Each structure stands twice: as C-alpha cells, then as structure tokens.
Amino acid sequence: MNAGAGRLAMGKVAVAPRQEARPRTFQNPVRLRHAAVLVALLVFPWMASPFVTFQIGAQSLALGLIALSLTFLGGYGGMISLAQMTVAGIAGYMVGIFGTSGTAEISLGWPWWVVVTLALAIATLAGTLIGWLSVRTEGIYTIMITLAVGVAFYYLCLQNYSVFNGFQGFQQVHPPKLFGVNWRDPLPFYYLVLFWSLAGYGFVKYLLRAPFGVALQGIRDNPRRMNALGFHVTAHRVAAYAVAAFIAAVGGVLLVWYNGLITPNSAGTSWLINILIIAVLGGMRHPIGPFVGAIVFVLLQNFAVDLVGRERFNLLIGGVFLVIVLFSPDGLLGWWVRGRRSLQAQFNRGPRAALTQRRRQ
Amino acid sequence: MNKVWKWYWGLVLVVPLATFAVWAIWDNARLFFITLLNGLTLASLYFIVAAGFTLVFGLMRNVNLAHGSLYLLGGYIGYFVAEATGYFVVALAAGFLGAALAGLAMQVAIFRFMPGQDLRQTMVTIGLSIIIADLLIWGIGATVHQMSAPDWLGGPLRNLPVINAYSKYRMALLPLGIAIGVLLWLFLNRTRVGMMIRAGVDDRAMLAATGVNVNRVFAVTFAIGAGLAGFGGVIGAVELSMVPGEDVRLLLASLIVVIVGGMGSVVGAAVGATILGTAETYGLAYAPTYSVVFTFVILVLVLAFRPRGILGRPA
Numbered sequence: 001m002n003a004g005a006g007r008l009a010m011g012k013v014a015v016a017p018r019q020e021a022r023p024r025t026f027q028n029p030v031r032l033r034h035a036a037v038l039v040a041l042l043v044f045p046w047m048a049s050p051f052v053t054f055q056i057g058a059q060s061l062a063l064g065l066i067a068l069s070l071t072f073l074g075g076y077g078g079m080i081s082l083a084q085m086t087v088a089g090i091a092g093y094m095v096g097i098f099g100t101s102g103t104a105e106i107s108l109g110w111p112w113w114v115v116v117t118l119a120l121a122i123a124t125l126a127g128t129l130i131g132w133l134s135v136r137t138e139g140i141y142t143i144m145i146t147l148a149v150g151v152a153f154y155y156l157c158l159q160n161y162s163v164f165n166g167f168q169g170f171q172q173v174h175p176p177k178l179f180g181v182n183w184r185d186p187l188p189f190y191y192l193v194l195f196w197s198l199a200g201y202g203f204v205k206y207l208l209r210a211p212f213g214v215a216l217q218g219i220r221d222n223p224r225r226m227n228a229l230g231f232h233v234t235a236h237r238v239a240a241y242a243v244a245a246f247i248a249a250v251g252g253v254l255l256v257w258y259n260g261l262i263t264p265n266s267a268g269t270s271w272l273i274n275i276l277i278i279a280v281l282g283g284m285r286h287p288i289g290p291f292v293g294a295i296v297f298v299l300l301q302n303f304a305v306d307l308v309g310r311e312r313f314n315l316l317i318g319g320v321f322l323v324i325v326l327f328s329p330d331g332l333l334g335w336w337v338r339g340r341r342s343l344q345a346q347f348n349r350g351p352r353a354a355l356t357q358r359r360r361q
Numbered sequence: 362m363n364k365v366w367k368w369y370w371g372l373v374l375v376v377p378l379a380t381f382a383v384w385a386i387w388d389n390a391r392l393f394f395i396t397l398l399n400g401l402t403l404a405s406l407y408f409i410v411a412a413g414f415t416l417v418f419g420l421m422r423n424v425n426l427a428h429g430s431l432y433l434l435g436g437y438i439g440y441f442v443a444e445a446t447g448y449f450v451v452a453l454a455a456g457f458l459g460a461a462l463a464g465l466a467m468q469v470a471i472f473r474f475m476p477g478q479d480l481r482q483t484m485v486t487i488g489l490s491i492i493i494a495d496l497l498i499w500g501i502g503a504t505v506h507q508m509s510a511p512d513w514l515g516g517p518l519r520n521l522p523v524i525n526a527y528s529k530y531r532m533a534l535l536p537l538g539i540a541i542g543v544l545l546w547l548f549l550n551r552t553r554v555g556m557m558i559r560a561g562v563d564d565r566a567m568l569a570a571t572g573v574n575v576n577r578v579f580a581v582t583f584a585i586g587a588g589l590a591g592f593g594g595v596i597g598a599v600e601l602s603m604v605p606g607e608d609v610r611l612l613l614a615s616l617i618v619v620i621v622g623g624m625g626s627v628v629g630a631a632v633g634a635t636i637l638g639t640a641e642t643y644g645l646a647y648a649p650t651y652s653v654v655f656t657f658v659i660l661v662l663v664l665a666f667r668p669r670g671i672l673g674r675p676a
Contacts, residue, residue, distance in 0.1 A: 080480065133661060136668035140424050140479045141624070144616050147426070148660060151613040155653040162650070269609045273487055280484060312499065318491030325484045326471070 038198075045190050054186035054258075056302060060294040061190075061197040062258050065251035067278040067290030068197075069244040072204050075284030076213065077240040078220035083130050083146035085275045086153045087245045088252025089267025091123035093157070095256050096170030103165050112176035120249045127245020128238060135237040138223075150272045157264035169263030173256050184257070193254050197291065200247050204287045207243065216240050270314075277321045283331025292332055370666070385647070394524050396646040397639065402531040404638025405538025406596055410611055411618035411630045412545055413589030419562045419625025420582045422479045423472060427486040428590050429612030430493035435460035435591020436598040436607075437501055440508050443595075449511035456595035457588040464587020468580050494608055503605050508598040530599060537596070541589075545627055558582055562625055617656060621663045623673030632671055 045053040066088045074080040099115040101107040110118075134145040157164040175183035175192070183189055207213045216236055218226045223233050256262045265271070274297070282293025300320065304313040328334045385393040414428045425431075439456035443449060467489065475481050509515070510530040517526040549555035557578045560568045569575045593611070594603075601607065614637060619625075622633025640659055644652025663671060 133664050136664050140422060140483060141620075143480075143483055144424055144620060145660075145664065148613060148616045148620060149657070151609060151616075152653055152657045152660070155613075156657070159653055160650050270491075273491070276484075276487065312495065314491050314495040315499070318488050318495060322485065322488035322492065325481060325488055329481060 041194060045187055050186040053190045056295075056298050058186070058190045058193045058254075058258055060298040061193040061291065062251055062254040063275070063278055063298065064291035064294035065193075065197050065200050065254065066248050067275050067282070067294055068200050068204060068287060069247035069251065070275055070279040071282075071284050071287060071290045072207075072247065073240055073244040074279065075286075075289075076208060076220060077216050077237060077244075079131075079134070079237065079240070080143050080276070081130070081134065081146040081241070081244070082143060082272045082276060083127070083134075083150040083153075084244065084248045085272045086146075086150040086267050087123050087127040087130070087248040088255060089153065089157075089262065089271075090126045091119045091249040091252030092173075092256030092262040092266060093164060093170070094119035094122050095253055096173045096262050097163065099173065101173045102171035103168070106163070106165055107170065112178075116253060119253055120246065123249035123252060124242060124245045127248060128242040131238050131241020131245070135234055135241070147269075147272065150267070151269055154264050154268045157267065164264070167264065169261060169266070171261045173259075173261060175257040184260075189258070193258070196250055196254060200250065201287055201291070204247070208287075212236070212239070274317075277317060281321065281324055281331055283333030285330050285337075286333055289331055289333050296332065391524050392646060395527070396642050398524070398527060398531070398535075399646075400639030400642035401635070402534040402538075402600070402638075403642055404634040404636075405534045406593055406600060407611075407614050407618055407638050408538050408631050408634035409541050409596065410590055410593035411615040411622075411634055412541070412627055413586035413593075414615040415619045415622070415625055415627060415630045416545075416558075416589070417583055417586035418619065420558055420565075421472070421482075421579055422477075423486070423583075424479070424483045425486050425586070426483060426612065427467070427490040427493060428587075428615055429608035429610070430490045430497075431460045431463060431587045431590040432594040432597065432611045433497060433603060433605075433608040434463060434493060435588075435594030436508075436603045437497060437506070437594075438591065439595030440506050440598050440603065443508060449514075452508075453592060453595050457592040460591020460594065461584040461588030464590075465580055465584040467587070468583035472583070473576055473579070490608070490612075494605060498605050506598065506603040508595075508603075510599050534596065534600065541592075542627070542631055549627065554578070554581060617660055620670060621659060623670030626670075626672045629670055629672035 044057060048057070066084055069087075070081060070084045073084070095115055096103075097106060098108050098110050098118050099112065100109045130146060130149050133149070134142045137145065157169070158167060160166065175189065177183065181188050183192055208217070215226065215231055218229075219231065219233050219236055227233050256266075259266065278293040278297045279290050280293070281296055282289030282291065297317070300307075300317060301313060304316050307316065324331055330337070382393070410428070410432055414425060417423055417425050417428075435456035438459035439452040442455040443452035446452070467486075471485055472482055475485075510528075514530040514533055516529055518529045518532050519526050521527060547555075549559055557568065557573055558581075560571075560573075561575065561578055561582075565575060568578070590611075597603070597607070597611065618630055618633035618637050620633070621636055622629030622631070636659060637656065640655045641652060644655040648655075667673065
C-alpha cells in the first residue's frame with residue numbers, strides 16, 4: 001500500500017465513530033475543573049515552601065511528562081515501552097555531553113540552545129529507532145525488547161568512560177541563566193516545567209483527536225482491520241514512538257536540570273520501571289493519569305521516610321503498584337471514574353426512589 | 362528471502378567472524394580458547410536460567426519479569442543451605458525447590474485468576490520483582506555473597522592442551538548445561554506431562570477441550586520454570602556472585618537469549634545462550650568498554666532479519 005492512500009483513508013476515518021457519537025453542537029472543551037486545576041497549579045508555589053515547589057511540584061511534573069509519553073504509547077497505541085526513561089536519559093546525557101558539566105574533559109560547553117536542540121533531536125531519533133526495532137514484533141514482546149534495550153543502554157553508560165563517563169556520569173548540569181532569571185531557582189524552574197507539562201498535555205490531547213491519533217487508536221484496537229482499510233500500521237506505530245520519544249526527551253532535559261546530574265542509574269532498571277509504575281498508578285486511559293501518578297509517586301517517595309523508612313521505599317512502591325495492578329487496572333483514574341459513576345447512580349436513584357415511595361402512599 | 366540473499370548474509374556474518382578467529386588464534390591462542398570456554402560455560406548458565414523463562418513464556422504467554430528475582434532467591438537459598446549442610450548437591454536441590462515453590466505460589470495465588478491477560482500478568486511480575494528484591498535486601502543485606510565450589514570441583518583442571526589449566530567447576534558447567542538441556546528435551550518430548558505442555562504451547566484451548574486440567578499443567582510448568590531459575594541461581598552463586606543487581610543482569614540475559622533464540626523454544630534458548638555467552642565474554646576480553654554493544658548489535662540484527670528469533674515460530 002502506498003502512503004498517499006493511507007493518508008486519504010486517514011482523512012475519512014478521522015470524522016468517524018468517536019467524534020460522531022458526540023452531539024454536533026459546539027461544546028467548549030474547557031470545563032470548570034480544568035480552570036480550577038490550572039489556577040491551583042499557578043498559585044501553588046506561592047503557598048508552598050521552595051522545597052515543596054521544587055522537590056515535589058517540579059519533580060512530579062517532569063516525571064509526569066516522561067510518563068505521559070508512555071501513556072500516549074501504551075494507552076493509545078497499545079505498545080508498552082519500558083525504554084521511555086532511556087530516551088529521557090539519552091536526552092539528559094546529551095545535555096551533559098554537549099553542554100557544561102563538572103567533567104570538563106568530556107563536556108563540550110556549547111551554547112544552551114544548540115545543546116537543547118541537539119539533545120532533543122538525538123533522543124527523538126534514538127527513541128524512533130527503538131520503536132522501529134520493537135514494532136517488528138507485537139504485543140507482549142514489545143515490553144521485553146524495550147526492557148532489553150533500556151538495560152543495555154544502562155550497561156553501556158556504566159562501562160563506557162570515553163563518552164558517558166562511566167559510573168560517575170555528569171555532575172553539575174544546570175539550566176542556563178537567561179533573561180536575568182536563574183532558572184535553577186525553585187520558582188522559575190517550577191514554571192518552566194509547568195509550561196512544558198501543560199504543553200505536552202495539550203499536545204497529546206490535541207493529537208488524540210487529530211486524524212493521526214484516531215488512526216493510532218484504531219490500530220491499537222484492531223491492527224488487521226486498519227491494515228485492510230489501507231493504513232500503514234507499522235508507519236503509524238513508529239510515528240507514535242517518535243512523538244513519544246520527543247515528549248520523553250523534553251522531560252529528560254527538564255529532569256537532568258532538576259537533578260543537576262545524570263548517571264547510569266538515572267536510566268537504570270529501577271527508573272525504567274518507575275516510569276511504568278507512574279503511568280499505571282495514575283491510569284493509562286487519560287493523559288492526566290501520568291501526572292496524577294507522578295504526584296502520588298513523588299509524595300510516597302518523600303514521605304516514605306515517615307511511613308516505612310527510607311530504606312524500604314521500594315517495598316512500599318512495589319506493594320502499591322501490585323495493589324493497583326491487581327485491583328484497579330485503570331489506576332487511580334479508574335477509581336475516580338468508578339466513584340463518580342456510583343455517585344451519579346445514587347443521585348439518579350435518589351429522586352426515583354422518593355417518587356415510588358410517594359406513589360405508594 | 363531467496364537462496365542468494367541467504368548466502369550473502371551468511372558470508373557477511375561468517376567472514377568477519379572467521380577472520381577474527383584466525384587472527385585471535387594466531388595472536389594469542391590461549392586467550393582465545395580460554396575465552397571460548399568462559400563463553401560456553403557462561404552460556405550454560407544462561408541456558409539453564411533462560412530455559413525456564415522460555416518454557417513459561419511459551420506455554421502461558423507470561424513474561425515473567427520476576428525471573429531474575431527467582432534466580433537470586435534460589436542462589437541465596439542454596440548459599441544458606443550449603444552453609445548449613447555442607448553439601449553442594451543439597452544446595453542445588455534446595456535452590457531448585459525453593460524457587461519452584463515460590464513460582465508455584467505465584468501461579469496458584471495470582472496468575473490463575475487472570476488467564477489470558479498477558480500484559481496485566483507481566484505488570485504483576487514487575488511488582489513482585491520489586492518486592493522480592495527489596496525483601497531480599499532487607500533480610501540478607503546488600504553485601505556480596507560468594508559461594509565456594511565444593512571440594513570435589515575446587516581448583517583447576519591441569520595438563521590441558523593449549524590452555525594448560527582451567528577451573529574444574531566451570532568446566533563441569535558445560536556437561537551440566539548439556540545434561541539439563543537433554544533432560545528437558547526428554548521431559549518435553551517423552552513424558553505425558555511434557556506432551557501436554559507442548560500441546561498447550563500450540564493451542565491452549567484445544568488442550569483444555571481434550572479434558573486436560575490446564576491449570577495444573579500451568580502450575581507444573583511455572584514451578585519447573587521458576588525452579589530452573591533457582592537452580593541457575595545456585596550455580597551462579599559460585600560462578601558469578603550474589604548481590605542485589607544480579608537479578609537484573611540475569612533477567613536481561615534471559616530476555617536477550619529468548620529474543621535471539623526464539624520465544625518459547627528450548628532449543629532456541631540453547632542457541633541464544635551460546636551466542637550471548639560467547640559474544641559477552643569475547644567482548645569483555647577483546648573490547649572491554651564496548652562489550653555490551655556487541656550484545657546489542659546481535660539483538661538488533663536478529664530483530665531486523667528474524668523478528669521472532671532464530672528458531673521462533675509465529676505465535
């Protein structure tokens with residue numbers, strides 16, 4: 001099949017089921033709850049201490065952005081990739097290698113805009129290649145291949161000293177001072193991360209309604225039928241990986257600035273899996289899920305000291321993850337939706353029940 | 362792919378490898394053959410661990426990412442049993458049984474209730490691997506545990522041609538790996554349960570329809586698969602060492618072995634393990650900082666040309 005036919009068909013399907021199921025009249029997609037969350041996010045750093053703003057606010061948003069890329073891939077493309085943190089790690093390493101760091105022998109010290117552009121480009125390319133590799137097989141194989149790739153990258157960083165500086169990685173990787181603002185300060189950094197998180201969220205929301213996103217969801221649900229309709233299934237999947245890689249790369253650059261350093265462990269197995277935990281914890285049914293999951297994850301991480309002691313954080317997060325997977329496959333959002341539905345059901349039942357009682361009287 | 366292309370790719374692969382081998386033997390024959398033996402003995406360990414992984418995967422489509430944790434669990438059990446009893450063979454049996462029981466518990470308590478949901482099962486194994494790893498650190502600590510080889514396998518094997526001496530224990534791994542492979546083959550091809558497992562790999566629903574209790578077959582397979590991981594753990598406790606992080610290493614090895622060899626195929630696991638083991642040791646011996654790159658290149662090449670692995674069949 002050729003690409004032109006695919007694009008034609010894509011245009012036709014774009015206005016299909018999902019959109020038509022809704023009423024034709026224009027509905028403002030912005031609801032009260034969106035505005036409330038936005039205001040809360042904007043006001044939050046003024047109420048909280050700099051520690052909370054930076055450590056909890058900025059970190060959860062940056063992690064949420066990386067997990068968002070997994071939600072996009074997994075929830076809408078049906079491909080669970082464990083290598084999203086690897087992509088973020090590659091972006092972070094590129095920032096360390098091309099920019100300035102404590103390791104002057106390797107770091108090239110190029111201007112920040114070149115560094116960021118290169119980091120995003122290389123990480124996106126790497127993520128696309130990982131995608132190209134893993135879409136050659138399907139379903140559950142994806143998780144194995146991406147995990148293998150991710151762990152291989154970890155060992156490469158660990159063993160290679162000439163480029164990746166081995167175990168030590170790169171220290172003192174800081175955001176640039178720009179427009180007279182030190183972007184490393186909690187408040188500006190928080191707003192920087194918030195901006196990109198909102199941008200990522202909006203982008204994914206938009207993309208899911210765009211022809212590409214609708215086709216991707218079609219491929220998730222039934223690749224054979226989409227193929228029969230003239231869609232290039234593999235191309236769509238690789239493109240989804242590319243989009244996800246770009247989002248993860250942005251998150252990776254922000255995360256390396258947040259941490260101020262990048263080491264092999266930043267992209268080690270536990271972090272590969274943590275991103276999956278964050279995405280699953282929040283729920284993969286909606287792009288807000290990864291951010292919810294990230295907030296819960298970071299809160300658990302910070303307050304695990306009081307609950308179980310810092311040493312046993314893994315036990316806690318593993319247990320929470322297990323409970324979520326076993327009892328609520330749609331994550332915390334699944335509970336939210338279920339709770340709302342049962343509330344609505346009660347609400348609907350209420351007046352009707354009253355009515356029948358009145359009739360009886 | 363037609364015949365000419367097959368020949369072409371064969372040449373592209375074989376010629377550089379042969380050139381390397383000739384150069385390496387001419388340059389330093391002892392290093393070359395010791396590396397070969399190291400590679401094959403490591404492959405033997407990889408095969409034992411990965412065979413369990415691929416067995417479980419082939420039958421249940423369950424990617425058991427807690428396989429590395431079971432390996433470590435078996436290793437620790439073997440270590441403490443060997444300390445208590447002093448018999449290596451008892452330690453091997455204990456490692457196998459301990460991990461097998463853990464695997465059985467996982468299957469009976471959890472996976473039985475989510476049949477066919479392979480993604481969810483995989484996520485459960487991820488959660489379990491985190492919990493098991495942390496419990497092991499909690500209970501045993503993060504220090505390195507190294508088990509010594511039993512007396513009758515201690516020390517080197519002397520008077521060998523070219524390489525002079527080689528560790529008796531590592532040499533013994535070679536026949537052990539082959540023996541396990543043969544036993545597994547006999548079990549799968551010559552026993553009733555093995556027949557059921559093979560039938561289940563091909564078509565679960567039909568197997569159930571013929572009146573076989575599929576859940577019991579699953580439980581047996583899971584126990585054997587986990588047991589092999591534990592058995593490998595005891596072997597690895599002597600050959601490598603036991604420390605948190607080894608579980609990930611062996612999990613990665615198992616993943617690559619079954620991806621390269623073909624998922625669900627025991628013979629494929631043997632092929633994959635041989636390739637991975639030798640590639641890793643040759644990489645470490647001849648190009649230390651890039652050894653993991655070789656592993657990765659192999660993975661990429663196999664996925665590019667045979668997405669289902671060298672001996673893989675369409676699912």
